[in-house]
Amino acid sequence: MDIEREYKRSLERILTGLDLSGMSKREQAVFIDRLNEQFPRLFALLVDIYGQRYDFFYYLQQLVQTLANGFTKRSNVLKQKDNARLAAPHWYQDENMLGMACYVDLFAGDLKGLQQRIPYLVETGITYLHLMPLYDSPKGDSDGGYAVSDYRKVNDTLGSNKDLEELSKALAEAGISLVLDFVFNHTSDEHPWALAAKAGEQKYQEFYYMFDDKHVPDEYEKHLREIFPQVRRGNFSWDSDSSKWVWTTFNNFQWDLNYTNPAVFNAITDEMLYLANLGCEALRLDALAFIWKEMGTNCENQAKAHSLIQAFNSCLQIAAPAVVFKSEAIVHPDEVLKYIDKQECQLSYNPLLMALIWNTLATRDTHLLTESMQKSFEISPDCAWVNYVRCHDDIGWTFDDAVAGQQGVNGYDHRRFLNQFYTGRFEGSFATGVAFGENPSNGDCRVCGSLASLAGLEQGIEQNNATLIEHAVARILMVHSIILSIGGIPLIYSGDELALLNDYRYEQDDSKKHDERWVQRIPVTDADIQASKKKDTPQNRVATGLQTLIGLRKQYSVFGQASTRIINPHQNAVFAYQRTAKDGTSLLAICNFSEHKQRVSSITLGLGNGDVWQDLLSPVRVSPAPQELELAPYQVMWLLNSQPV
Ligand code: GLC
Ligand code: GLC
Numbered sequence: 001m002d003i004e005r006e007y008k009r010s011l012e013r014i015l016t017g018l019d020l021s022g023m024s025k026r027e028q029a030v031f032i033d034r035l036n037e038q039f040p041r042l043f044a045l046l047v048d049i050y051g052q053r054y055d056f057f058y059y060l061q062q063l064v065q066t067l068a069n070g071f072t073k074r075s076n077v078l079k080q081k082d083n084a085r086l087a088a089p090h091w092y093q094d095e096n097m098l099g100m101a102c103y104v105d106l107f108a109g110d111l112k113g114l115q116q117r118i119p120y121l122v123e124t125g126i127t128y129l130h131l132m133p134l135y136d137s138p139k140g141d142s143d144g145g146y147a148v149s150d151y152r153k154v155n156d157t158l159g160s161n162k163d164l165e166e167l168s169k170a171l172a173e174a175g176i177s178l179v180l181d182f183v184f185n186h187t188s189d190e191h192p193w194a195l196a197a198k199a200g201e202q203k204y205q206e207f208y209y210m211f212d213d214k215h216v217p218d219e220y221e222k223h224l225r226e227i228f229p230q231v232r233r234g235n236f237s238w239d240s241d242s243s244k245w246v247w248t249t250f251n252n253f254q255w256d257l258n259y260t261n262p263a264v265f266n267a268i269t270d271e272m273l274y275l276a277n278l279g280c281e282a283l284r285l286d287a288l289a290f291i292w293k294e295m296g297t298n299c300e301n302q303a304k305a306h307s308l309i310q311a312f313n314s315c316l317q318i319a320a321p322a323v324v325f326k327s328e329a330i331v332h333p334d335e336v337l338k339y340i341d342k343q344e345c346q347l348s349y350n351p352l353l354m355a356l357i358w359n360t361l362a363t364r365d366t367h368l369l370t371e372s373m374q375k376s377f378e379i380s381p382d383c384a385w386v387n388y389v390r391c392h393d394d395i396g397w398t399f400d401d402a403v404a405g406q407q408g409v410n411g412y413d414h415r416r417f418l419n420q421f422y423t424g425r426f427e428g429s430f431a432t433g434v435a436f437g438e439n440p441s442n443g444d445c446r447v448c449g450s451l452a453s454l455a456g457l458e459q460g461i462e463q464n465n466a467t468l469i470e471h472a473v474a475r476i477l478m479v480h481s482i483i484l485s486i487g488g489i490p491l492i493y494s495g496d497e498l499a500l501l502n503d504y505r506y507e508q509d510d511s512k513k514h515d516e517r518w519v520q521r522i523p524v525t526d527a528d529i530q531a532s533k534k535k536d537t538p539q540n541r542v543a544t545g546l547q548t549l550i551g552l553r554k555q556y557s558v559f560g561q562a563s564t565r566i567i568n569p570h571q572n573a574v575f576a577y578q579r580t581a582k583d584g585t586s587l588l589a590i591c592n593f594s595e596h597k598q599r600v601s602s603i604t605l606g607l608g609n610g611d612v613w614q615d616l617l618s619p620v621r622v623s624p625a626p627q628e629l630e631l632a633p634y635q636v637m638w639l640l641n642s643q644p645v
Pocket of ligand 1: 143144146147183250286287328392393
């Protein structure tokens with residue numbers, strides 16, 4: 001096929017029939033301009049995915065009309081935002097950026113309550129707020145809202161659509177970018193599409209993967225992982241209404257959408273534009289690794305999953321270009337990187353850094369962290385990592401076995417050790433965590449727990465041991481210092497800034513007790529916030545220590561757009577990296593991952609050149625550099641070098 005000729009011809013035909021009547025002449029010009037610019041790419045991607053279908057053109061035409069409708073419905077304020085973001089696309093790399101993720105109900109009761117907490121967010125320095133799924137979802141267990149029954153309706157326990165609109169405006173006024181979930185791998189089994197499928201409507205049965213018997217599922221199953229083996233074995237669930245097996249990667253009430261059907265792509269694009277038009281500035285692409293299934297593979301990270309995401313990205317560039325994508329690929333590090341591109345996901349969680357921070361706290365050995373970051377930290381200068389230490393999910397040990405192997409570490413055994421270390425089955429561990437998703441066939445599991453509990457604070461408080469508490473506080477501040485300085489958007493998980501401990505009440509709740517991730521999904525009460533202000537408590541030391549780090553981050557541009565070089569410090573317990581901004585300003589970050597003093601050579605760190613280095617976290621000026629720097633237990637240094645002497 002001569003793709004250039006075909007896209008031109010298709011575009012001409014589509015434009016002839018396109019209804020742009022809702023737009024002013026100026027808006028029409030903007031829309032057509034963007035469409036012209038994006039169409040070659042969008043067309044090529046969709047041909048790759050759907051080009052073999054006889055009805056391809058029908059769906060293409062429908063899609064462009066959907067984009068036009070989405071653009072028409074977009075408010076003028078958001079259209080201005082589109083222009084501003086197109087003119088300055090790298091806003092997310094700014095040193096001012098600071099993210100927080102929270103559940104609306106746990107953080108503030110409901111959407112109105114959240115609006116009242118905006119001053120707290122502003123005081124904390126938050127500029128990016130990820131609200132966990134707040135859409136209509138099944139009562140009882142809804143996987144924390146990740147089973148969506150209606151993308152366009154706010155869950156009534158949280159408030160109304162109007163509350164969300166008002167909140168969105170209030171956040172924008174406070175300089176906070178709203179981030180929403182785009183749960184597009186699956187819907188709940190109560191979504192109208194699923195209900196129609198259950199009732200036997202073929203059109204909607206084709207929205208999902210439904211099978212009359214277990215024959216085909218069993219063929220797929222040979223190569224699939226099990227995500228929640230504690231609640232259900234395998235990846236398929238029996239639906240007694242339709243008498244069919246349904247593909248359900250996660251829980252049985254989360255039905256995987258069938259993207260081999262272009263009607264699904266178009267319908268989900270429509271939902272995506274609805275979310276974009278609520279005023280969010282980033283969409284978190286939930287479980288994106290799973291969206292394309294290919295017989296004989298593990299059905300994760302397939303080439304066509306990338307094509308689909310790029311196609312969604314292109315749709316946004318046409319209809320709502322202020323919105324960027326954040327990848328939630330919690331997979332092998334090499335696969336994580338493949339989602340990160342200006343034309344795919346501009347932002348990505350950094351699960352490797354997260355997992356290796358916890359690994360290093362356990363081992364007090366930075367080799368795996370250093371080597372892995374040297375291999376995998378660098379991404380396109382148009383993109384940014386979202387660096388985090390904890391989130392609402394379990395910790396999976398997603399490091400690269402090949403890198404571990406080079407250091408004589410056996411990946412399988414090491415994961416077992418880490419699971420034991422963080423779930424209280426390893427003598428001498430400081431951590432209080434809970435095992436999650438234990439697989440009865442292979443003993444595999446992942447780890448849950450709040451940051452403070454995993455870092456040792458729960459144990460320290462229980463034993464009333466000042467040293468343990470001191471170490472825990474220092475660990476919490478150190479790991480935050482890394483996400484605040486290594487490059488990208490730091491994302492704090494709400495409650496961690498107050499050092500909240502594990503909440504075991506989920507064990508008494510029938511809709512939660514089978515899902516240990518609730519142990520770290522903790523309400524943040526006014527009393528917690530007040531308690532963190534009480535001088536000299538561990539909570540206060542965490543909160544104020546964090547405020548100092550955040551304040552510094554926002555003060556110096558080297559924390560924003562600057563390169564990152566991971567340094568090999570030749571010192572087991574030390575992790576070090578250097579940021580360099582375009583103006584030559586340099587920041588050397590050094591962390592001691594152990595409860596013992598460490599010495600590290602200045603030459604190895606690159607300190608030998610006679611410049612003046614000022615530690616932003618202590619009164620120390622390094623000039624000329626001593627032969628060795630000494631770090632106290634869990635000490636962090638942020639050495640800034642601005643003016644050469
Ligand atoms: C993502 C979410 C997780 C959820 C899953 C299914 O991994 O972070 O909480 O269970 O997707 O939607
Ligand atoms: C999947 C997701 C991961 C999440 C898990 C749910 O593996 O990729 O993000 O942690 O499901 O617990």
